[in-house]
Amino acid sequence: MAGDTPAHNAFLFGLAARVQAAAAAFAAAALAERERWPLWLPVAIGTGIGLYFALPVEPGPLAGVLPVPAALAGLVLAWRRHRLGPILAAALALALTLGFAAAALRTAWVAAPVLERSGAAWLTARVVEIERLPDQGRRVTFDRVALERDDLGPTPARIRLRLRPGGPEIAVGDRLRLRALLNPPAAPALPGGFDFARFCWFKQFGATGTALSPPEPVEAAAAPGSLTVAVNDLRQRITARIVAVLSGDRGAVTAALITGDQMPISAPLMQAYRDSGLAHILSISGLHISLAAGLVFVGLRTLLALIPPLALRHPIKKWAAALAIAAAWGYTLLAGSPVPAERSLLMIVLVLAAVLLDRAVLSMRPVALAAALLLLLQPEELTGASFQMSFAAVVALIALAEAWAPHQAAWRAAHPGPLAAAGLYLVGISLTTLTAGMVTAAYAIYHFNRFALWAVAANLIAIPLTGFWVMPWALALALLLPFGLEAVALVPMGWGVELVNRVAVAVAAWPEAAIATPPLPLAGLVVFTLGGCWLCLWRGRWRRWGLAAMGLALLTMAWPAPPDLLVDGHAAAFALRTADGSLLLNGKGGGILRDSWSRRAGPPADEPWPEDGLSRDSRLSCTPAGCRWRPDGRTVALILDDSDIAAACAEAAIVVSRVPLRHACRGPATVIDRFDLWRGGTHALWLRPDGVEVLSVAASQGNRPWRHQPARRRRNP
Missing domain, CATH: 1.10.287 (Helix Hairpins)
Structure with a gap:
């Protein structure tokens, strides 16, 4: 061929040689670290789970399980041939298919009825969980539901309702009758947003809503029918005893540290914790579980060591390890078993089990094993912020410890004394906070579009205070509660909690404490x-x-540009891009929707929606019948009633209508009417130079079991 010159051939041969050398170097490096290969098991399982959730259609449990035997057979065949490359490829395929199958089976396993349409109804149900709210109201989870209305669709297995302040006292296990406004689990506020419907699917919440009447007791709580109900009842009782001693946010934060119930914390303080980078203190996780287990282990071993006959004749170290495992397990149950606590519990069990068996434990392997087990048992947690941020922080901190440990030991040997130890402790807090903050920043940006700038400064004060003062009193509280002496521990614990609260508020008030960021794809x-x-x-x-x-x-x-126009599924809320790039909202649709749109699509404009007149940039003009938006020479018509359909269709290139249009609007290239919004939910529109791109929530969700399928209202015969 004409291109086959000596220089061309030499270049190709040289390129091939460099690629071969790079591949050989890669293989040698991987082989040198073969003891680290098992750490990639949860990564492969998570990839399979991610592929499942990324599918646009539901594959079904059988389709999800069938690849597993094939992958297993491939691994057995590769093992018999004793070839490393095929063995690794087959093991990777098996882990991927296991993750995919776990997600598919879990989806089918938790399937439960979901309400088809909204409506008010009388219902009778059993209380499973009670969460106190800052306004003295309560958020209650019910099961064993009986609806006194049959036109809303199938009766959900579990529902979650917000009860208004006041009303009779209720307890976990009570059976109540009340009237409530019920809704199917809400779809995402915009395409790609948080999928509350998927969250509810895996919690088996078939409906959410608000109580319209005070609850009427039908049957008092009997003996707990399950461990979950018993634990929730205990959490409720402990929370009530805590807030009886400590009022306001001091009691609310103390309860969050003990029982994991963050709902009573006031919204301003909760936001201060987020903006200061201290929100992890409120979420019971590795910090709390490890402190609790460590205090029990060290404290009990120290006490037993003071008794020479026991210390000399019995394995007191193993006794302390066993009781520390029990304490960590009990704390995790009491906290409601959140994902970070479960991860920490698994790691602590593995570490302390090694103490029981006189074995050494590699730090990173318990994390990998904990992640693999959690992903196989609860694959839906992969998509949640809690799982992602928890494991990202722990893996990064262990990697930092592995790299820093030799230098730390050498420096400590060269600088003895308590002052050097204190300085090393503060440096350690700074490094760990900075490392965890940098690693979890991407997940905070993806889920919340915010980044806490002064987290290191806040944690330098709050973490030692929590570890050396708050948590030891929490352990004392656990010992004193059965005797009714909780106030002895709660009062000094409350002093420490109040100081942490003040740190959060002070740091959150610093300039640029929480930086709003663009969305991360x-x-x-x-x-x-x-x-x-x-x-x-x-x-x-x-x-x-x-x-x-x-x-x-x-x-x-x-890379991604935010949408230029957003319309919610009821055609009530609108948001559009102004000339300066901000988002002009009409203020409808509720606070959650407005907050989601502002975080994901851009900062809100500092002007009201013109109900009858022009916007500040003169691109939007509105009348009671509708609006005309002219962003780039094209006209977008927002139709609010049926009095202006003909004129809007004649002049607009894009029409979005609150009323059904059917075939009444044939001119525009893009028409989205009431039926489209009803079926597809919120629509996002991007105005491109070559046309318009439209994406609905339904299209982004795909045809999955948790997607709400709108049902037509049944007509009475």
Whole structure:
């Protein structure tokens, strides 16, 4: 061929040689770290789960399970041939298919009836969980539901209702009758937003709503029918005893640290904790579980060591480890078993079990095993902020400890004394906070579009205060509660909690404490996660390539453009892009929707929606019948009633209508009417130079079991 010149051939041969050398170097580096290969098991399982949730249609449990035997057979065949490459490929395929199958089976296992349409109804149900709210109201979870109305669809297995302040006292296990406004679980506020309907599917919440009448007792609580009901009843009783001693936010935060119930905390203080980077203190996780287990282990072992006959003749270290496991398990149950607490419990059990068996434990392996078990048992947690941020922080901190431990030991040996130890402790808090904050920042940006700038300063004060004062009194509280002496521990514990609250409020008030960020695309989050795994799970110099991947992932925030127009599924709420790039909202649709739109689509404009007149940039003009928006020479018509349909269709290139149009609007290229919004939910529109791009919530959700399928109202015969 004409292109086959000697120089061309030499270039190709040289390129092939470099690729071969790079592949050989990669294989050698991977082989040198073969003891780290098992750490990639949860990554592969999580990838399979992620592929399942990314599907646009539901594959079904059988289709999800069938690939597992094939992958297992491939692994057995590769093992018999004793070839490392095929064995690794087959093991990877098996982990992927296991994750996919776990997600498909879990979806089918938790399937429960979901309400088809909204409506008010009388119902009778059993109280499963009670959460106190800052306004003295309560959020109650019910099961064993009986609806006194049959036109709303199938009766849900579980519902969650908000009860108004006041009313009779209720307890977990009570059977109540009340009238409530029930709604199917809400769809995302915009395409790609948080999918509350999917969250409810895996919690088996078939409806949510608000009580319209005070609850009427039907049957008092009997003996708990399940461990969950018993634990929830205990949590409710302990929370009530805490807030009886400590009032206001001091009691609410104390209750959150003991029982995991954050609902009573006031909204301003909760926001201060988020903006200061201290929200992790309120979420019972590794910090709390490890402190509780550590205090029990060290304290009990110290007490037993003071009794020479026991210390010399019996394995007091193993006794302390066993009781520390029991304490950690009980604390996790009392906290409601959130994902970070479950992860910490599994890790602590593995570490203390090694003490019982006189074995050493590698730090990263318990994390990998805990992640793999949680993903196989609760695969839906992969998509949640709690799982992602918890494991990202722990993996990063262990990787930091592995790299820093030799230097720390050498420095400590060269600088003895309590002052040096205190300085090293403060440096450790700074490094761990900075590391955890940097790693979890991407997940905070993806889920919340916010980044806490002064988290290191806040944690330097709050973490020692929590570890050395608050949590020891929490352990004392657990010992004193059965004797009715909780006030002895709660009062000094409340002093520490109040100081932490003040730190959160003070730091949150600093300039730019919480920075609003553009949304991070899902692809960017995936690349960031894989890059972080590469950086933390390997030990060689090639791990540094993970930093490049993480940096590139953060740059993807500049890629996606926010939508130019948003319309909710009821055609009540509108938002559009102004000339200065802000988002002009008409103020309808509720606070959650407005907050979601503002965080995901851009900062809100500092002007009201013109109900009858022009916007500040003169691109939007409105009348009671509808609005005309002219952003780039095109006209977008927002029809509010049926009095202006003909004129709007004649002049507009895009029509969005609150009323059904059917075939009455044939001119525009893009028409979205009441039926489209009813079927598809919130619609997002991007005005491109070559046309308009439209994406609905229904299209982004796909045809999945948790997607709400609107049902026509039944006509009475």
